[in-house]
Amino acid sequence: MTTSDTAISIQNMTMAYGDFVIQRDLNFDIRKGEIFIIMGDSGSGKSTLLKHMIGLKRPSSGTVLYDDMDFWAASESERKLASRRFGVLYQSGALWSVMTLAENIALPLRTYTDYSEKDITDIVALKLSLVGLAGFEGFYPSEISGGMKKRAGLARAMALDPEILFFDEPSAGLDPISAKRLDDLIIELRDGLGATIAIVTHELASIFAIGDRGVFVDADAKKQTALGKIDDLRNAPPNAKVAEFLNRSAPGST
Amino acid sequence: MEAGTTIVGNILHVVLPDSQFSNSFDAAALKADAVQLIDANEIKGVKYFLADGAAWNSQSLAVINGISKIATKKGVQSDLSEMPLGVSKILALSKSAASDVATKSGPSSFNLFEALGEQVIEAWRDVKETSSFLVDASRSFGRLFTGKAQYQRSDLSLFIQATGPQALIIVGVVNLLLGVILAFMGAVQLKLFGAEIFVADLVAFGHTREIAPMMTAIVIAGRTGAAYAAQLGTMQVNEEIDALKTFGFSPMDFLVLPRMLALALMMPLLVLYADALGIFGGYLIGVYTLDFGHMQYIVQTQNSIDLTDILYGVFKGLVFGILVAVIGCKEGLSSGRDASAVGDAATKAVVNGILAIIVATAIFSVLATALGI
Ligand SMILES: Nc1ncnc2c1ncn2[C@@H]1O[C@H](COP(=O)(O)OP(=O)(O)O)[C@@H](O)[C@H]1O
Ligand SMILES: [Mg+2]
Numbered sequence: 001m002t003t004s005d006t007a008i009s010i011q012n013m014t015m016a017y018g019d020f021v022i023q024r025d026l027n028f029d030i031r032k033g034e035i036f037i038i039m040g041d042s043g044s045g046k047s048t049l050l051k052h053m054i055g056l057k058r059p060s061s062g063t064v065l066y067d068d069m070d071f072w073a074a075s076e077s078e079r080k081l082a083s084r085r086f087g088v089l090y091q092s093g094a095l096w097s098v099m100t101l102a103e104n105i106a107l108p109l110r111t112y113t114d115y116s117e118k119d120i121t122d123i124v125a126l127k128l129s130l131v132g133l134a135g136f137e138g139f140y141p142s143e144i145s146g147g148m149k150k151r152a153g154l155a156r157a158m159a160l161d162p163e164i165l166f167f168d169e170p171s172a173g174l175d176p177i178s179a180k181r182l183d184d185l186i187i188e189l190r191d192g193l194g195a196t197i198a199i200v201t202h203e204l205a206s207i208f209a210i211g212d213r214g215v216f217v218d219a220d221a222k223k224q225t226a227l228g229k230i231d232d233l234r235n236a237p238p239n240a241k242v243a244e245f246l247n248r249s250a251p252g253s254t
Numbered sequence: 255m256e257a258g259t260t261i262v263g264n265i266l267h268v269v270l271p272d273s274q275f276s277n278s279f280d281a282a283a284l285k286a287d288a289v290q291l292i293d294a295n296e297i298k299g300v301k302y303f304l305a306d307g308a309a310w311n312s313q314s315l316a317v318i319n320g321i322s323k324i325a326t327k328k329g330v331q332s333d334l335s336e337m338p339l340g341v342s343k344i345l346a347l348s349k350s351a352a353s354d355v356a357t358k359s360g361p362s363s364f365n366l367f368e369a370l371g372e373q374v375i376e377a378w379r380d381v382k383e384t385s386s387f388l389v390d391a392s393r394s395f396g397r398l399f400t401g402k403a404q405y406q407r408s409d410l411s412l413f414i415q416a417t418g419p420q421a422l423i424i425v426g427v428v429n430l431l432l433g434v435i436l437a438f439m440g441a442v443q444l445k446l447f448g449a450e451i452f453v454a455d456l457v458a459f460g461h462t463r464e465i466a467p468m469m470t471a472i473v474i475a476g477r478t479g480a481a482y483a484a485q486l487g488t489m490q491v492n493e494e495i496d497a498l499k500t501f502g503f504s505p506m507d508f509l510v511l512p513r514m515l516a517l518a519l520m521m522p523l524l525v526l527y528a529d530a531l532g533i534f535g536g537y538l539i540g541v542y543t544l545d546f547g548h549m550q551y552i553v554q555t556q557n558s559i560d561l562t563d564i565l566y567g568v569f570k571g572l573v574f575g576i577l578v579a580v581i582g583c584k585e586g587l588s589s590g591r592d593a594s595a596v597g598d599a600a601t602k603a604v605v606n607g608i609l610a611i612i613v614a615t616a617i618f619s620v621l622a623t624a625l626g627i
Contacts, residue, residue, distance in 0.1 A: 051496075054500050056496055056499060056500065083502060084502060088496075090493040090496060094496060095494070096494050111404060
């Protein structure tokens with residue numbers, strides 16, 4: 001594999017809060033245009049891993065490469081510039097609660113582009129319609145449901161046409177229909193925009209429906225215990241815990 | 255069958271009463287009874303029954319569990335065949351369900367000196383963190399003047415609205431009453447020297463230089479400082495701050511700067527307003543209960559203070575305003591990520607805010623005396 005198909009490369013990365021190590025020696029690549037799933041039991045550090053990839057937390061050792069840029073070795077302004085290429089959908093949506101949906105999406109556009117107000121209004125309307133929220137411009141986050149918040153969060157994450165999208169448990173807390181809708185949307189976005197997508201999820205239905213490849217981080221071992229194509233991991237799980245996770249069966253039983 | 259314990263052959267029969275939500279059944283006594291019988295006799299097994307017409311519940315299960323644990327240790331079998339099927343199923347589940355390993359340590363014992371020491375260390379850490387936050391905030395202030403700070407103008411006017419006009423009533427009432435209190439207190443003492451007219455001096459001088467800035471700042475710490483901490487803490491919980499950062503917005507410029515500006519702009523005005531209300535409070539007492547002439551009180555007031563006194567108070571107000579804003583924002587931004595943490599952040603913002611105001615007042619007093627202001 002040449003570097004040019006790799007969007008993000010995590011190399012020998014150790015993550016810790018203070019002295020408390022969360023995961024050791026993570027090593028994996030996320031390829032351009034794929035939907036990469038980050039799996040693991042709760043508390044294993046999936047959200048923390050995402051924070052390391054989007055610039056919110058510095059690894060205690062190891063590197064995060066974007067194309068060939070060593071993300072954490074770069075200066076803060078370079079990092080900021082690089083992070084404009086990705087969008088993040090947080091677990092709770094994380095819409096700015098004092099702004100309407102339109103303002104939420106417009107803020108990055110106003111800040112980082114030279115578009116006229118009229119253009120921005122049109123772009124906002126387009127992004128909202130992509131996530132099925134056409135006409136919701138004037139609503140505040142507190143006025144819409146959880147599923148709508150996530151979709152609005154996704155619209156905002158796509159504001160600057162990112163090359164890479166990160167999702168933290170997109171379907172958590174959603175009813176099965178909304179969760180399915182979000183999955184479909186993710187696939188369409190990947191196909192339509194050609195974006196690379198990294199998703200933290202333990203929703204099996206989503207993992208099998210949309211995942212290309214994935215990594216499994218183990219809370220007890222504090223390291224990655226599986227990496228590869230989702231289908232391969234399911235058919236030939238490298239260890240009992242991954243088997244249990246992907247097949248919902250107790251270890252040992254079949 | 256009656257509740258209680260009996261020995262039949264070498265089998266201990268334990269009959270459980272109907273215990274549904276009543277205290278009439280002494281579970282501990284029944285258990286102790288059974289255990290004692292197991293110890294004292296050659297028991298081969300324990301058989302459990304329900305008393306006639308009795309229903310079972312968690313208490314019955316706990317009793318069975320307690321007895322059979324001890325019985326098992328002694329190699330004595332438990333026989334649940336006479337109990338309803340649900341009992342044996344639930345008991346089996348409680349033994350088989352895979353349990354996560356609980357490792358949480360209990361609350362450690364309280365030690366006064368340890369607690370005191372920890373508090374001192376924490377206070378020192380707070381001081382250091384707040385100072386470095388203040389440095390960051392002033393950098394952000396610098397970016398404001400070079401036009402590089404990104405914040406929303408609409409936010410600024412909103413915060414000004416909330417700290418200024420909306421605080422007028424509470425700040426007014428507090429300062430009017432403080433003027434009244436100061437006048438009364440002064441009158442009692444000054445009467446001893448026949449110098450009651452100096453009540454006007456006391457109120458004007460004391461209020462403009464010390465009381466108005468300090469008390470206004472304390473009111474604002476409780477109102478606005480707490481609000482800032484709660485707003486930013488809630489944003490922290492909602493991951494809104496993370497979202498700002500990933501879009502490349504500095505929380506310092508975007509969130510702290512407009513709040514700090516609003517208080518820095520409003521506090522001096524509030525102090526001027528507080529001066530007026532405090533003096534008016536003193537005037538009411540002077541004229542209506544101490545029977546000074548209307549003009550007499552005003553002239554006495556005019557002679558007692560000059561512009562320096564007023565500016566000194568106003569400047570203190572400005573400093574206090576910045577302190578309150580910075581402490582409120584700092585506590586909010588360093589809040590934990592659950593709802594109770596937001597409450598803690600608001601409390602800390604108020605407590606630390608008031609502490610900072612009082613410490614700063616003391617420093618001002620020392621400096622003012624040294625510089626002869
Ligand atoms: N800000 C923090 N400070 C200290 N420890 C944290 C912090 N955030 C998370 N942790 C700890 O890191 C571990 C992994 O957390 P997280 O990444 O949220 O797990 P996941 O998303 O896989 O459920 C947990 O043990 C959690 O308690
Ligand atoms: Mg998580």
